[in-house]
Amino acid sequence: MSVLVFVExxxxxxxxxxxxxIAYGAEVAKMLNASTTVLALGTVEESVLSQAGTFGANKVLHAADPKLTHENSMAFADVVAQAAQKEGSKVIVMAKSGLGDAVAARTAAKLKASVISGVTELPDLNGGxxxxxxxxTGKAFATVDIKSEIKILAIQKNAIEATETGASATVEAFSPTLSDANFVAKVTDVEKSNAELSLSDADIIVSGGRGMKGPENWEPLLDLAKALGAATGCSKPVSDLDWRxxxxxxxxxxxxVAPNLYIACGISGAIQHLAGVNGSKCIVVINKDADAPFFKAADYGIVGDVFDILPRLTKAAEALK
Structure with a gap:
């Protein structure tokens, strides 16, 4: 038996x-005395896939059909189901994301499996x-006892640390049966953000709100992000106003998002924004309003003018380099 990990x-x-x-799946595999198999789809170098071994994978199944290059939850779910049947996998792991949740749900229907999304810890195998x-939206936690034979887990970011071991995994070609019915919609163009760092993958995010006062005042925030090697984000009102x-x-x-460090600059902390950041390991809030609700969710708070605080933080970050 093998724990199957679908990767993006x-x-x-x-x-x-x-x-x-992958690291999560490898730990579960140890608990079950099983191996860890990674499933990768589309065009990617074998040398990249073999690096899955450094996070605990024993083997990588690579379905290299060009049709699988673009995100397609229907086709991907079909391939995951076929890979699970090939490997005899009773536990399937993937990252919680827009694509992960869609693939998990469709795969569960195909395999008559249970699917649990937003998993934050390794499972408890005592008596079940x-x-x-x-x-x-992160305000509470639930413990779920999964009774089905096949279990699909969508893992919350930062549920486990992906420590590199230096090992490598064997890569095996996988040729699933692809149904034309799963490709009724065709991707004609893909337009990606010009940002150097993806918000979903960033370890540090510096984000701004209406307290930045206008799009012309974003430079101090961008300077701090550059000094920290961080991605930049914003609150909904800022994007609605086309400031960012x-x-x-x-x-x-x-x-x-769920970075290791989230720095909120001039963001009041409306419940809708908090729902998007409460998976962060550490939240730092900078706001001149000491009563801003965001301070209640912060690990560290700085009461002050962002245009005074940000240059100081940037200078300190540069000095640490």
Missing amino acids: IDNGSIKKASQEA FKVKRSIY PHHEHIGQTGIK
């Missing part, structure tokens, strides 16, 4: 969230198979 590929590399999913998951591009919008209706 971006720009020819395994996404960081998927690296964590129990997992802890985030609920109510919409792909930077973080929140319940935007991108949900």
